[in-house]
Amino acid sequence: MNYCPGCGAGLVLRVPPMDTRERHLCEACGAIHYQNPRVIVGAVATWEDGRILLCKRAIEPRYGLWTLPAGFLELGESTGEGALREAREEANAELALDAVLALYDLDTIGQVQVLYAARLLSPDVSPGEESLEVALFTWEEIPWDTLAFPSVAWALRYHRQVQGRPGFPPDTGTKSRRRD
Numbered sequence: 001m002n003y004c005p006g007c008g009a010g011l012v013l014r015v016p017p018m019d020t021r022e023r024h025l026c027e028a029c030g031a032i033h034y035q036n037p038r039v040i041v042g043a044v045a046t047w048e049d050g051r052i053l054l055c056k057r058a059i060e061p062r063y064g065l066w067t068l069p070a071g072f073l074e075l076g077e078s079t080g081e082g083a084l085r086e087a088r089e090e091a092n093a094e095l096a097l098d099a100v101l102a103l104y105d106l107d108t109i110g111q112v113q114v115l116y117a118a119r120l121l122s123p124d125v126s127p128g129e130e131s132l133e134v135a136l137f138t139w140e141e142i143p144w145d146t147l148a149f150p151s152v153a154w155a156l157r158y159h160r161q162v163q164g165r166p167g168f169p170p171d172t173g174t175k176s177r178r179r180d
């Protein structure tokens with residue numbers, strides 16, 4: 001962040017009074033512009049036969065790689081509402097959410113990911129604007145070598161481990177410490 005979104009003046013990086021971290025300060029208008037992690041919401045969604053919905057990204061980063069339907073949570077939206085919206089936008093898919101599958105603190109990239117275990121209400125899916133292609137994959141068909149993000153693989157493996165078991169705890173992991 002270089003310029004004040006409020007008044008357009010240049011920003012300086014400094015620790016404000018009563019704070020412990022450097023913030024972007026505007027010396028012209030006095031505003032402090034905090035930057036905090038962003039929340040990504042999404043789902044591992046399966047059809048009745050166990051096949052899993054994946055989307056091939058039509059946007060950067062990781063254009064052309066496969067991912068779960070997921071994206072940034074919007075203001076005024078719950079994480080569940082966001083996960084349902086992303087599935088509609090990216091795959092024209094209608095879901096029923098079952099439980100929080102995973103909560104990943106990707107501290108090094110400033111993201112918190114909340115991923116649900118979900119069921120597809122219909123196997124009829126089609127690419128939305130942010131997807132080149134969408135498809136349902138059996139476990140054996142999952143394109144492991146062309147997944148967009150490590151957390152996609154973490155969530156898929158954990159889903160496989162706990163599916164059909166009610167009351168499982170959410171999987172957790174951090175980008176800086178997780179190695180699988």
Ligand SMILES: [Zn+2]
Nearest residue numbers: 004007026029
């Ligand atoms: Zn300002």
